[in-house]
Amino acid sequence: MKIGYPCINRSIGCKSNKTFRLKSYSEERLIETVDKNLDCLVRILEFNIKHNILFFRITSDLVPFASHPICKFDWQEYFKGRFKEIGNLIESHNIRISMHPDQFVLINSLNNTVFENSLKELNYHVEVLDLMELDTSAKIQIHVGGIYGEKEKSIKRFIERFEKLDETIKRRLVIENDDRRYSLKDCLLLNAETGIPVLFDIFHHELNNSEEKISEAFRLFTKTWRKKDGIPMVDYSSQKKGELKGKHTESIDLEHFKNFLKLTEPFDFDIMLEIKDKEKSALKAMKVALKDDDRFI
DNA sequence: TCACGTCAAGCAGAT
DNA sequence: ATCTGCTTGACGTGA
Secondary structure, rough: OOOEEEEEOOOOOOOOOOOOOHHHHHHHHHHHHHHHHHHHHHHHHHHHHHHHHHHHOOOOOOOOOOOOOOOOOHHHHOOOOHHHHHHHHHHHHHHHHHHHEEOOOOOOOOHHHHHHHHHHHHHHHHHHHHHHHOOOEEEEEEEOOOOOOOOHHHHHHHHHHOOOOOHHHHHEEEEOOOOOOHHHHHHHHHHHHHHEEEEEHHHHHHOOOOOOHHHEEEHHHOOOOOOHHOOOEEEOEEEEOOOOOEEEEEOOOOHHHHHHHHHHOOOOOEEEEEOOOOOHHHHHHHHHHHHHOOOOO
């Protein structure tokens, strides 16, 4: 059982998600940016190792414009060695990795160009993890997609499109329940049809569910992860107090978190803290977890 | 150094 | 019709 945070570390003074405008694209600019992003990724990982935070989501902005037609540069070859080194660092410290392509990745889009672009974007994510030579427990999480006014047809389209994906993508792809469109129940149905693992987002589940209790939800989604997929992943957040429903809290609510650990006691899983202050909350959560819970070594 | 208009990409609910 | 959230502001021009 591990705790992690996504993409950005706000304490160490560098970012691994630096980008630039399409208009200012040049090969030099790309190389320079990726170089710095990789440097920073190493620094973040070293920070995490030092603090026993062994789950991390790598930013999709690591290589800007990697899936855009403007990018003709063979960054894979150019940075091969660096990716491998980072992969070694990850593996030697047994760090769990995820990536989360953004909202433009839609397997079930009605628009074929959107689908084609999604494939390119997924391929880019796969390349990053493959260049690091990470095993298939390093996952790429996406939402199921749009509804387009016909949910059943859209689910069917997801299944058909998923079946035809390259094995390199399929072996890393997982779906996450979202807060408005596809619930845990929908994701479980998709798992039954395709075998794709379900990443459980507990905050989304609170906003969009079929009244499954937490223990029931855990019993169901954890079963969708096979041995080769690694330990099931969970996205954790809680409601920002006094704000609109669905707004993420600024910093971890430790009472809520302790209760969450209690409710999920029989299960083993890795927790991604989707909380604004990133590593700060991860440090707080680690402290609580190490003290109160023997699932954390 | 700073203000601020705009930024690769989609969907859907809210206003 | 336009804005906003999504995992997240921040790039870069003009002054």
